[in-house]
Amino acid sequence: MFILPFIVVxxxxxxxxxxxxxxxxxxxxLIFSKFIFLAFEEGVLAQHLIGSVYRLLIGYILAVSFGIxxxxxxxxxxxxxxxxxxxxxxxxxxPTIAWVPVLLITLGLGDETxxxxxxxxxxxxxxxxxxxxxxxxxKNLINAGKIVGAGKYKLFESVLLPGSLVSLIPxxxxxxxxSWRALVGAEMLAAMxxxxxxxxxxxxxxxxxxxxxxxxxxxxxxAGLLLDRLLLFIENKTVVKWGMVxxx
Amino acid sequence: MKxxxxxxxxxxxxxxxxxGNKVVALENLNININENEFAVILGPSGCGxxxxxxxxxxxxxxxxxxxxxxxxxxxxxxxxxxxxFQDFALYPWKTVLKNxxxxxxxxxxxxxxxxxxxxxxxxxxxxxxFEHAYPHTLSGGMKQRVGIARALVxxxxxxxxxxxxxxxDAQTRKQMQIELEKIWEKTKKTVVFVTHSVIEAAYLAxxxxxxxxxxxxxxxxxxxxxxxPRDYTDDNFLKVRGKILNLLESEVEKSMQQKQEIETT
Numbered sequence: 001m002f003i004l005p006f007i008v009v010x011x012x013x014x015x016x017x018x019x020x021x022x023x024x025x026x027x028x029x030l031i032f033s034k035f036i037f038l039a040f041e042e043g044v045l046a047q048h049l050i051g052s053v054y055r056l057l058i059g060y061i062l063a064v065s066f067g068i069x070x071x072x073x074x075x076x077x078x079x080x081x082x083x084x085x086x087x088x089x090x091x092x093x094x095p096t097i098a099w100v101p102v103l104l105i106t107l108g109l110g111d112e113t114x115x116x117x118x119x120x121x122x123x124x125x126x127x128x129x130x131x132x133x134x135x136x137x138x139k140n141l142i143n144a145g146k147i148v149g150a151g152k153y154k155l156f157e158s159v160l161l162p163g164s165l166v167s168l169i170p171x172x173x174x175x176x177x178x179s180w181r182a183l184v185g186a187e188m189l190a191a192m193x194x195x196x197x198x199x200x201x202x203x204x205x206x207x208x209x210x211x212x213x214x215x216x217x218x219x220x221x222x223a224g225l226l227l228d229r230l231l232l233f234i235e236n237k238t239v240v241k242w243g244m245v246x247x248x
Numbered sequence: 249m250k251x252x253x254x255x256x257x258x259x260x261x262x263x264x265x266x267x268g269n270k271v272v273a274l275e276n277l278n279i280n281i282n283e284n285e286f287a288v289i290l291g292p293s294g295c296g297x298x299x300x301x302x303x304x305x306x307x308x309x310x311x312x313x314x315x316x317x318x319x320x321x322x323x324x325x326x327x328x329x330x331x332x333f334q335d336f337a338l339y340p341w342k343t344v345l346k347n348x349x350x351x352x353x354x355x356x357x358x359x360x361x362x363x364x365x366x367x368x369x370x371x372x373x374x375x376x377x378f379e380h381a382y383p384h385t386l387s388g389g390m391k392q393r394v395g396i397a398r399a400l401v402x403x404x405x406x407x408x409x410x411x412x413x414x415x416x417d418a419q420t421r422k423q424m425q426i427e428l429e430k431i432w433e434k435t436k437k438t439v440v441f442v443t444h445s446v447i448e449a450a451y452l453a454x455x456x457x458x459x460x461x462x463x464x465x466x467x468x469x470x471x472x473x474x475x476x477p478r479d480y481t482d483d484n485f486l487k488v489r490g491k492i493l494n495l496l497e498s499e500v501e502k503s504m505q506q507k508q509e510i511e512t513t
Contacts, residue, residue, distance in 0.1 A: 138335070138337065140333045140335060140337035141337050141339060143302075143305070143307045143325065143331065143333075143337070144331065144333065144337045144338075144339075144398075145350075146306075146307070146324075146325035147305055147306075147307075147325040147326070147327065147329060147330070147331045148327050148350060148351030148354055148398075148402065149326060149327040149351065149354045149355065150350075150354055154354065158339075158350070159339070162339070162341040163341075165341075238341070239341075241382070242340040242341045242382055242384065243340055243382060243383070243384025243385070244340050244341075244384075
Protein backbone atom coordinates (compact mmCIF):
# COMPACT_ATOMS: atom_id res chain seq x y z
CA MET A 1 0.00 0.00 0.00
CA PHE A 2 2.96 2.36 0.01
CA ILE A 3 1.96 3.63 -3.45
CA LEU A 4 -0.94 5.58 -1.94
CA PRO A 5 0.97 8.63 -0.66
CA PHE A 6 2.53 9.10 -4.11
CA ILE A 7 -0.87 9.14 -5.81
CA VAL A 8 -1.86 11.96 -3.50
CA VAL A 9 1.36 13.95 -3.50
CA UNK A 10 2.38 13.90 -7.17
CA UNK A 11 -0.65 15.73 -8.65
CA UNK A 12 -0.48 18.42 -5.93
CA UNK A 13 3.22 18.85 -6.58
CA UNK A 14 2.59 19.09 -10.33
CA UNK A 15 0.02 21.86 -9.84
CA UNK A 16 2.20 23.81 -7.40
CA UNK A 17 5.18 23.84 -9.71
CA UNK A 18 3.14 24.46 -12.90
CA UNK A 19 1.64 27.52 -11.20
CA UNK A 20 5.20 28.47 -10.11
CA UNK A 21 4.07 28.84 -6.52
CA UNK A 22 7.53 27.71 -5.39
CA UNK A 23 10.47 29.10 -7.34
CA UNK A 24 12.72 26.57 -9.15
CA UNK A 25 10.59 23.59 -8.14
CA UNK A 26 10.54 21.32 -11.20
CA UNK A 27 7.23 19.56 -11.89
CA UNK A 28 7.13 15.74 -11.60
CA UNK A 29 6.41 15.47 -15.31
CA LEU A 30 9.71 17.20 -16.12
CA ILE A 31 11.61 15.06 -13.64
CA PHE A 32 10.03 12.00 -15.20
CA SER A 33 11.09 12.99 -18.72
CA LYS A 34 14.57 13.62 -17.35
CA PHE A 35 14.45 10.13 -15.89
CA ILE A 36 13.49 8.69 -19.31
CA PHE A 37 16.27 10.65 -20.94
CA LEU A 38 19.01 9.67 -18.48
CA ALA A 39 17.84 6.09 -18.13
CA PHE A 40 17.23 5.18 -21.76
CA GLU A 41 18.50 7.80 -24.20
CA GLU A 42 21.76 8.72 -22.54
CA GLY A 43 21.75 5.51 -20.48
CA VAL A 44 23.90 6.85 -17.63
CA LEU A 45 21.40 6.41 -14.85
CA ALA A 46 22.06 2.69 -14.54
CA GLN A 47 25.77 3.40 -14.18
CA HIS A 48 25.09 5.91 -11.42
CA LEU A 49 22.87 3.44 -9.63
CA ILE A 50 25.23 0.50 -10.01
CA GLY A 51 28.11 2.63 -8.72
CA SER A 52 26.16 3.62 -5.62
CA VAL A 53 24.64 0.24 -4.90
CA TYR A 54 28.02 -1.46 -5.23
CA ARG A 55 29.60 0.85 -2.64
CA LEU A 56 26.58 0.59 -0.41
CA LEU A 57 26.63 -3.19 -0.45
CA ILE A 58 30.32 -3.53 0.32
CA GLY A 59 30.28 -0.91 3.06
CA TYR A 60 27.07 -2.21 4.56
CA ILE A 61 28.13 -5.85 4.56
CA LEU A 62 31.37 -4.81 6.28
CA ALA A 63 29.35 -2.83 8.84
CA VAL A 64 27.04 -5.79 9.47
CA SER A 65 29.93 -8.26 9.85
CA PHE A 66 32.05 -6.12 12.15
CA GLY A 67 29.00 -4.80 13.99
CA ILE A 68 27.79 -8.32 14.80
CA UNK A 69 31.30 -9.39 15.80
CA UNK A 70 31.99 -6.42 18.05
CA UNK A 71 28.44 -6.30 19.41
CA UNK A 72 28.63 -9.96 20.37
CA UNK A 73 31.90 -9.80 22.26
CA UNK A 74 30.88 -6.55 23.98
CA UNK A 75 27.50 -8.05 24.82
CA UNK A 76 29.06 -11.16 26.32
CA UNK A 77 32.12 -9.88 28.12
CA UNK A 78 32.05 -7.37 30.93
CA UNK A 79 35.70 -6.36 30.63
CA UNK A 80 35.50 -5.80 26.88
CA UNK A 81 32.25 -3.92 27.41
CA UNK A 82 33.83 -1.61 29.97
CA UNK A 83 36.66 -0.89 27.53
CA UNK A 84 34.73 -0.49 24.31
CA UNK A 85 31.43 1.08 25.34
CA UNK A 86 32.82 4.54 26.22
CA UNK A 87 34.69 4.55 22.89
CA UNK A 88 31.50 3.70 21.05
CA UNK A 89 29.62 6.48 22.82
CA UNK A 90 32.34 8.89 21.83
CA UNK A 91 32.47 7.82 18.20
CA UNK A 92 28.74 7.52 17.59
CA UNK A 93 28.22 11.24 18.12
CA UNK A 94 30.59 12.18 15.30
CA PRO A 95 28.63 12.74 12.08
CA THR A 96 29.85 10.39 9.39
CA ILE A 97 30.30 13.20 6.90
CA ALA A 98 32.81 14.82 9.28
CA TRP A 99 35.04 11.79 8.78
CA VAL A 100 35.09 12.18 5.01
CA PRO A 101 37.84 14.83 4.78
CA VAL A 102 40.02 12.61 6.97
CA LEU A 103 39.20 9.59 4.84
CA LEU A 104 39.99 11.51 1.65
CA ILE A 105 43.54 11.96 2.92
CA THR A 106 44.02 8.47 4.36
CA LEU A 107 42.14 6.37 1.81
CA GLY A 108 42.24 8.60 -1.25
CA LEU A 109 39.66 10.23 -3.46
CA GLY A 110 38.01 7.07 -4.80
CA ASP A 111 35.68 4.23 -3.85
CA GLU A 112 37.54 3.31 -0.65
CA THR A 113 36.61 6.57 1.01
CA UNK A 114 32.96 6.23 0.08
CA UNK A 115 32.85 2.62 1.24
CA UNK A 116 34.48 3.59 4.52
CA UNK A 117 31.86 6.30 4.98
CA UNK A 118 29.08 3.78 4.32
CA UNK A 119 30.70 1.49 6.88
CA UNK A 120 30.96 4.21 9.52
CA UNK A 121 27.41 5.28 8.82
CA UNK A 122 25.92 1.88 9.58
CA UNK A 123 28.42 0.34 11.96
CA UNK A 124 27.37 1.99 15.22
CA UNK A 125 23.65 1.38 14.93
CA UNK A 126 24.31 -2.29 14.20
CA UNK A 127 26.83 -2.69 17.01
CA UNK A 128 24.51 -1.11 19.57
CA UNK A 129 21.56 -3.21 18.46
CA UNK A 130 23.62 -6.42 18.71
CA UNK A 131 24.92 -5.51 22.18
CA UNK A 132 21.38 -4.87 23.31
CA UNK A 133 20.10 -7.99 21.59
CA UNK A 134 22.69 -10.29 23.12
CA UNK A 135 22.10 -8.88 26.59
CA UNK A 136 18.37 -9.38 26.42
CA UNK A 137 18.45 -13.02 25.31
CA UNK A 138 16.71 -15.05 28.04
CA LYS A 139 19.43 -16.66 30.17
CA ASN A 140 17.52 -19.93 30.22
CA LEU A 141 17.62 -20.16 26.42
CA ILE A 142 21.40 -20.15 26.77
CA ASN A 143 21.22 -22.66 29.64
CA ALA A 144 18.96 -24.89 27.57
CA GLY A 145 21.65 -24.91 24.87
CA LYS A 146 24.46 -25.60 27.32
CA ILE A 147 22.74 -28.58 28.92
CA VAL A 148 22.28 -30.31 25.56
CA GLY A 149 25.95 -29.81 24.85
CA ALA A 150 26.12 -26.71 22.65
CA GLY A 151 29.63 -25.29 22.46
CA LYS A 152 30.53 -21.62 22.13
CA TYR A 153 30.05 -21.40 18.37
CA LYS A 154 26.84 -23.41 18.35
CA LEU A 155 25.44 -21.23 21.15
CA PHE A 156 26.21 -18.14 19.10
CA GLU A 157 24.76 -19.48 15.87
CA SER A 158 21.70 -21.28 17.25
CA VAL A 159 20.81 -19.23 20.31
CA LEU A 160 22.44 -15.81 20.66
CA LEU A 161 22.16 -14.69 17.06
CA PRO A 162 18.52 -15.64 16.43
CA GLY A 163 17.71 -14.51 19.97
CA SER A 164 19.06 -11.03 19.30
CA LEU A 165 17.30 -10.60 15.94
CA VAL A 166 14.46 -8.78 17.70
CA SER A 167 16.91 -6.00 18.37
CA LEU A 168 19.26 -6.54 15.42
CA ILE A 169 16.69 -6.12 12.65
CA PRO A 170 15.56 -2.64 13.74
CA UNK A 171 19.29 -1.86 14.00
CA UNK A 172 19.83 -3.05 10.43
CA UNK A 173 16.94 -0.88 9.26
CA UNK A 174 18.34 2.20 10.95
CA UNK A 175 21.81 1.39 9.71
CA UNK A 176 20.87 1.06 6.07
CA UNK A 177 19.34 4.53 6.22
CA UNK A 178 22.47 5.97 7.83
CA SER A 179 24.73 4.16 5.37
CA TRP A 180 22.78 5.39 2.39
CA ARG A 181 22.99 8.98 3.62
CA ALA A 182 26.71 8.66 4.24
CA LEU A 183 27.17 7.21 0.75
CA VAL A 184 25.52 10.12 -1.03
CA GLY A 185 27.45 12.67 0.99
CA ALA A 186 30.78 10.96 0.49
CA GLU A 187 30.22 10.56 -3.27
CA MET A 188 29.82 14.30 -3.57
CA LEU A 189 33.15 14.90 -1.85
CA ALA A 190 35.23 12.12 -3.41
CA ALA A 191 36.67 13.67 -6.55
CA MET A 192 37.75 10.43 -8.22
CA UNK A 193 34.30 8.91 -8.03
CA UNK A 194 32.67 9.31 -11.46
CA UNK A 195 29.46 7.39 -11.10
CA UNK A 196 26.99 7.49 -8.25
CA UNK A 197 23.66 9.04 -7.40
CA UNK A 198 25.34 11.51 -5.07
CA UNK A 199 27.77 12.38 -7.83
CA UNK A 200 24.91 12.86 -10.25
CA UNK A 201 23.30 15.44 -7.99
CA UNK A 202 26.59 17.17 -7.35
CA UNK A 203 27.60 17.47 -11.01
CA UNK A 204 24.18 18.73 -12.03
CA UNK A 205 24.83 21.61 -9.65
CA UNK A 206 27.64 22.63 -12.08
CA UNK A 207 25.27 22.65 -15.00
CA UNK A 208 22.33 23.98 -13.00
CA UNK A 209 20.00 21.19 -14.09
CA UNK A 210 17.62 21.25 -11.19
CA UNK A 211 15.40 18.41 -12.39
CA UNK A 212 18.38 16.05 -12.37
CA UNK A 213 19.03 17.04 -8.77
CA UNK A 214 15.43 16.29 -7.90
CA UNK A 215 15.60 13.03 -9.78
CA UNK A 216 18.64 12.15 -7.67
CA UNK A 217 16.82 13.04 -4.47
CA UNK A 218 13.85 10.93 -5.48
CA UNK A 219 16.03 7.97 -6.39
CA UNK A 220 17.80 8.19 -3.03
CA UNK A 221 14.49 8.31 -1.22
CA UNK A 222 12.89 5.51 -3.19
CA ALA A 223 15.96 3.28 -2.91
CA GLY A 224 15.98 3.85 0.84
CA LEU A 225 12.31 2.96 0.99
CA LEU A 226 12.84 -0.26 -0.98
CA LEU A 227 15.80 -1.30 1.16
CA ASP A 228 13.72 -0.71 4.27
CA ARG A 229 10.86 -2.77 2.83
CA LEU A 230 13.30 -5.59 2.17
CA LEU A 231 14.38 -5.59 5.81
CA LEU A 232 10.77 -5.34 6.90
CA PHE A 233 10.07 -8.42 4.80
CA ILE A 234 12.91 -10.24 6.55
CA GLU A 235 11.50 -9.14 9.89
CA ASN A 236 8.10 -10.56 9.01
CA LYS A 237 9.64 -13.84 7.91
CA THR A 238 11.61 -14.21 11.15
CA VAL A 239 10.83 -12.55 14.47
CA VAL A 240 7.22 -11.75 13.58
CA LYS A 241 6.58 -15.30 12.38
CA TRP A 242 8.18 -16.63 15.58
CA GLY A 243 5.90 -14.50 17.75
CA MET A 244 8.79 -12.54 19.23
CA VAL A 245 7.34 -9.18 18.12
CA UNK A 246 4.00 -8.17 16.68
CA UNK A 247 3.69 -7.19 13.04
CA UNK A 248 4.67 -3.56 12.40
CA MET B 249 17.16 -53.21 38.89
CA LYS B 250 19.83 -51.16 40.62
CA UNK B 251 17.59 -49.79 43.35
CA UNK B 252 19.00 -47.81 46.25
CA UNK B 253 22.21 -47.13 44.46
CA UNK B 254 23.41 -43.61 45.05
CA UNK B 255 23.06 -41.50 41.93
CA UNK B 256 23.47 -37.94 43.12
CA UNK B 257 25.40 -36.80 46.16
CA UNK B 258 25.06 -33.20 47.26
CA UNK B 259 27.74 -32.58 49.83
CA UNK B 260 27.98 -29.58 52.17
CA UNK B 261 26.81 -27.11 49.60
CA UNK B 262 26.94 -23.41 50.30
CA UNK B 263 25.84 -20.85 47.78
CA UNK B 264 25.93 -17.12 48.33
CA UNK B 265 24.98 -14.37 45.91
CA UNK B 266 27.03 -11.21 46.01
CA UNK B 267 25.31 -8.05 45.02
CA GLY B 268 23.79 -5.07 46.80
CA ASN B 269 23.51 -7.14 49.96
CA LYS B 270 24.99 -10.58 50.26
CA VAL B 271 22.41 -13.35 50.29
CA VAL B 272 23.16 -16.83 51.57
CA ALA B 273 20.86 -18.99 49.45
CA LEU B 274 22.01 -22.43 50.55
CA GLU B 275 24.08 -23.56 53.52
CA ASN B 276 25.16 -26.94 54.93
CA LEU B 277 23.07 -28.65 52.32
CA ASN B 278 23.40 -32.42 52.07
CA ILE B 279 21.16 -34.59 49.92
CA ASN B 280 21.61 -38.07 48.53
CA ILE B 281 19.39 -39.24 45.70
CA ASN B 282 19.21 -42.84 44.59
CA GLU B 283 19.11 -44.25 41.10
CA ASN B 284 15.62 -44.30 39.53
CA GLU B 285 14.29 -42.25 42.39
CA PHE B 286 11.73 -39.50 41.94
CA ALA B 287 13.06 -36.91 44.36
CA VAL B 288 11.04 -33.79 45.07
CA ILE B 289 12.65 -30.74 46.61
CA LEU B 290 9.94 -28.81 48.40
CA GLY B 291 10.26 -25.50 50.15
CA PRO B 292 8.91 -22.02 50.68
CA SER B 293 9.60 -19.48 47.96
CA GLY B 294 13.08 -18.03 48.17
CA CYS B 295 14.53 -21.05 49.97
CA GLY B 296 17.05 -21.66 47.21
CA UNK B 297 15.48 -24.80 45.77
CA UNK B 298 15.77 -23.56 42.21
CA UNK B 299 19.33 -22.47 42.94
CA UNK B 300 20.06 -26.02 43.99
CA UNK B 301 18.73 -27.32 40.69
CA UNK B 302 20.86 -24.80 38.75
CA UNK B 303 23.87 -26.10 40.67
CA UNK B 304 22.94 -29.66 39.73
CA UNK B 305 22.68 -28.61 36.10
CA UNK B 306 26.02 -26.83 36.28
CA UNK B 307 24.53 -23.47 35.23
CA UNK B 308 25.83 -22.05 38.50
CA UNK B 309 28.81 -23.00 40.65
CA UNK B 310 28.56 -23.60 44.40
CA UNK B 311 30.43 -21.19 46.66
CA UNK B 312 31.71 -24.24 48.51
CA UNK B 313 30.89 -27.94 48.68
CA UNK B 314 30.62 -30.51 45.94
CA UNK B 315 27.97 -32.27 43.90
CA UNK B 316 28.60 -35.71 42.42
CA UNK B 317 26.71 -37.54 39.74
CA UNK B 318 27.63 -41.24 39.58
CA UNK B 319 30.62 -40.40 41.72
CA UNK B 320 31.88 -37.79 39.30
CA UNK B 321 32.10 -34.12 40.26
CA UNK B 322 29.63 -31.88 38.42
CA UNK B 323 31.54 -28.99 36.92
CA UNK B 324 29.50 -27.74 34.00
CA UNK B 325 26.30 -28.45 32.07
CA UNK B 326 26.35 -31.63 30.04
CA UNK B 327 23.81 -33.82 28.25
CA UNK B 328 23.94 -36.52 30.92
CA UNK B 329 21.32 -34.28 32.53
CA UNK B 330 18.06 -33.01 31.09
CA UNK B 331 16.49 -29.79 32.34
CA UNK B 332 12.88 -28.63 32.28
CA PHE B 333 12.50 -24.92 32.92
CA GLN B 334 9.72 -23.13 34.72
CA ASP B 335 9.52 -20.57 31.92
CA PHE B 336 9.70 -23.36 29.30
CA ALA B 337 12.76 -21.76 27.60
CA LEU B 338 11.81 -23.08 24.18
CA TYR B 339 13.47 -21.50 21.17
CA PRO B 340 10.84 -19.27 19.55
CA TRP B 341 12.62 -19.60 16.19
CA LYS B 342 12.52 -23.38 16.16
CA THR B 343 9.45 -25.52 15.52
CA VAL B 344 8.37 -28.08 18.09
CA LEU B 345 10.28 -30.76 16.21
CA LYS B 346 13.42 -28.65 15.87
CA ASN B 347 13.35 -27.67 19.52
CA UNK B 348 13.31 -31.32 20.50
CA UNK B 349 15.79 -32.48 17.86
CA UNK B 350 18.39 -29.83 18.76
CA UNK B 351 20.05 -31.92 21.45
CA UNK B 352 20.20 -34.96 19.19
CA UNK B 353 21.69 -33.03 16.30
CA UNK B 354 24.38 -31.69 18.63
CA UNK B 355 25.27 -35.28 19.45
CA UNK B 356 26.06 -35.76 15.77
CA UNK B 357 22.98 -37.85 15.04
CA UNK B 358 21.77 -37.42 11.45
CA UNK B 359 18.90 -35.05 10.73
CA UNK B 360 16.64 -37.90 9.70
CA UNK B 361 17.30 -40.07 12.74
CA UNK B 362 16.96 -37.04 15.02
CA UNK B 363 13.61 -36.20 13.47
CA UNK B 364 12.37 -39.79 13.82
CA UNK B 365 13.39 -40.07 17.43
CA UNK B 366 11.93 -36.63 18.18
CA UNK B 367 8.64 -37.73 16.63
CA UNK B 368 8.53 -40.68 19.03
CA UNK B 369 8.79 -38.29 21.96
CA UNK B 370 6.29 -35.88 20.42
CA UNK B 371 3.85 -38.79 20.36
CA UNK B 372 4.75 -39.72 23.91
CA UNK B 373 3.82 -36.27 25.22
CA UNK B 374 0.71 -36.19 23.07
CA UNK B 375 1.69 -33.45 20.64
CA UNK B 376 1.28 -35.30 17.38
CA UNK B 377 0.18 -32.93 14.66
CA PHE B 378 1.96 -29.98 16.28
CA GLU B 379 5.50 -30.93 15.25
CA HIS B 380 5.78 -28.04 12.80
CA ALA B 381 4.14 -25.44 15.04
CA TYR B 382 6.15 -22.60 16.53
CA PRO B 383 6.11 -22.40 20.34
CA HIS B 384 4.25 -19.09 20.53
CA THR B 385 1.18 -20.75 18.99
CA LEU B 386 1.02 -23.34 21.80
CA SER B 387 -0.69 -23.15 25.20
CA GLY B 388 1.37 -23.25 28.38
CA GLY B 389 0.67 -26.92 28.96
CA MET B 390 1.66 -27.81 25.41
CA LYS B 391 4.85 -25.76 25.71
CA GLN B 392 5.86 -27.71 28.77
CA ARG B 393 5.13 -30.98 27.00
CA VAL B 394 7.70 -29.86 24.44
CA GLY B 395 10.01 -28.96 27.32
CA ILE B 396 9.71 -32.46 28.77
CA ALA B 397 10.17 -34.18 25.40
CA ARG B 398 13.22 -32.03 24.70
CA ALA B 399 14.80 -32.96 28.03
CA LEU B 400 14.16 -36.70 27.64
CA VAL B 401 14.84 -37.23 23.94
CA UNK B 402 18.61 -37.59 24.25
CA UNK B 403 18.21 -40.07 27.10
CA UNK B 404 19.95 -38.26 29.97
CA UNK B 405 20.88 -40.00 33.21
CA UNK B 406 18.97 -37.52 35.33
CA UNK B 407 15.98 -35.30 34.69
CA UNK B 408 16.02 -31.95 36.50
CA UNK B 409 12.69 -30.15 36.69
CA UNK B 410 12.44 -26.59 38.01
CA UNK B 411 8.82 -25.93 39.04
CA UNK B 412 7.83 -27.15 35.60
CA UNK B 413 4.11 -26.70 36.17
CA UNK B 414 4.38 -23.48 38.17
CA UNK B 415 3.28 -21.30 35.26
CA UNK B 416 0.23 -23.43 34.41
CA ASP B 417 -3.39 -23.09 35.51
CA ALA B 418 -4.69 -25.53 38.14
CA GLN B 419 -6.51 -27.80 35.68
CA THR B 420 -3.59 -28.14 33.30
CA ARG B 421 -1.25 -28.57 36.20
CA LYS B 422 -3.12 -31.59 37.51
CA GLN B 423 -3.30 -33.09 34.04
CA MET B 424 0.45 -32.62 33.59
CA GLN B 425 1.18 -34.26 36.94
CA ILE B 426 -0.78 -37.32 35.87
CA GLU B 427 0.99 -37.49 32.52
CA LEU B 428 4.44 -36.91 33.96
CA GLU B 429 3.81 -39.76 36.37
CA LYS B 430 2.95 -42.03 33.43
CA ILE B 431 6.02 -40.96 31.47
CA TRP B 432 8.20 -41.51 34.49
CA GLU B 433 6.78 -45.02 35.00
CA LYS B 434 7.87 -45.76 31.43
CA THR B 435 11.35 -44.22 31.53
CA LYS B 436 12.23 -44.67 35.24
CA LYS B 437 14.73 -41.84 35.13
CA THR B 438 16.24 -40.40 38.24
CA VAL B 439 14.27 -37.18 38.66
CA VAL B 440 14.94 -34.13 40.78
CA PHE B 441 11.77 -32.11 40.82
CA VAL B 442 11.48 -28.70 42.48
CA THR B 443 8.11 -27.40 43.58
CA HIS B 444 6.34 -25.48 46.31
CA SER B 445 3.13 -27.47 45.89
CA VAL B 446 2.61 -30.08 48.62
CA ILE B 447 0.01 -31.99 46.58
CA GLU B 448 2.33 -32.15 43.62
CA ALA B 449 5.10 -33.46 45.85
CA ALA B 450 2.90 -36.11 47.43
CA TYR B 451 1.54 -37.19 44.06
CA LEU B 452 4.88 -37.57 42.30
CA ALA B 453 7.61 -38.24 44.83
CA UNK B 454 9.32 -41.34 46.09
CA UNK B 455 11.02 -39.06 48.53
CA UNK B 456 10.26 -35.45 49.49
CA UNK B 457 13.08 -33.27 50.75
CA UNK B 458 11.53 -30.40 52.68
CA UNK B 459 13.78 -27.36 52.74
CA UNK B 460 14.08 -24.68 55.39
CA UNK B 461 13.63 -20.98 54.70
CA UNK B 462 16.75 -19.14 53.62
CA UNK B 463 19.49 -20.16 53.96
CA UNK B 464 18.10 -23.38 52.57
CA UNK B 465 19.03 -26.73 54.01
CA UNK B 466 17.11 -29.97 54.43
CA UNK B 467 14.61 -29.79 57.26
CA UNK B 468 13.23 -33.28 56.88
CA UNK B 469 12.69 -36.13 54.48
CA UNK B 470 9.33 -37.75 53.83
CA UNK B 471 9.35 -41.09 52.04
CA UNK B 472 6.19 -41.74 50.03
CA UNK B 473 5.57 -45.45 49.63
CA UNK B 474 2.11 -45.31 48.09
CA UNK B 475 1.25 -47.33 44.99
CA UNK B 476 1.13 -45.43 41.70
CA PRO B 477 -0.81 -43.80 40.18
CA ARG B 478 -1.90 -42.21 43.40
CA ASP B 479 -5.35 -41.02 44.34
CA TYR B 480 -5.55 -37.41 45.50
CA THR B 481 -8.48 -38.26 47.81
CA ASP B 482 -7.12 -41.49 49.30
CA ASP B 483 -6.68 -41.48 53.10
CA ASN B 484 -3.06 -42.52 52.99
CA PHE B 485 -2.38 -39.83 50.41
CA LEU B 486 -3.92 -37.23 52.69
CA LYS B 487 -1.82 -38.52 55.60
CA VAL B 488 1.38 -38.08 53.62
CA ARG B 489 0.22 -34.67 52.57
CA GLY B 490 -0.40 -33.73 56.20
CA LYS B 491 3.03 -34.96 57.21
CA ILE B 492 4.70 -32.84 54.57
CA LEU B 493 2.56 -29.83 55.41
CA ASN B 494 3.53 -30.01 59.07
CA LEU B 495 7.19 -29.97 58.18
CA LEU B 496 6.72 -27.11 55.81
CA GLU B 497 4.40 -24.81 57.73
CA SER B 498 6.78 -23.19 60.18
CA GLU B 499 9.18 -22.60 57.32
CA VAL B 500 6.60 -20.82 55.24
CA GLU B 501 6.00 -18.46 58.14
CA LYS B 502 9.72 -17.83 58.45
CA SER B 503 9.93 -17.16 54.76
CA MET B 504 7.06 -14.67 54.97
CA GLN B 505 8.86 -12.88 57.82
CA GLN B 506 12.01 -12.70 55.73
CA LYS B 507 10.03 -11.16 52.91
CA GLN B 508 8.50 -8.58 55.24
CA GLU B 509 11.91 -7.73 56.58
CA ILE B 510 13.12 -7.14 53.08
CA GLU B 511 10.10 -5.04 52.24
CA THR B 512 10.36 -2.91 55.38
CA THR B 513 14.11 -2.38 55.26
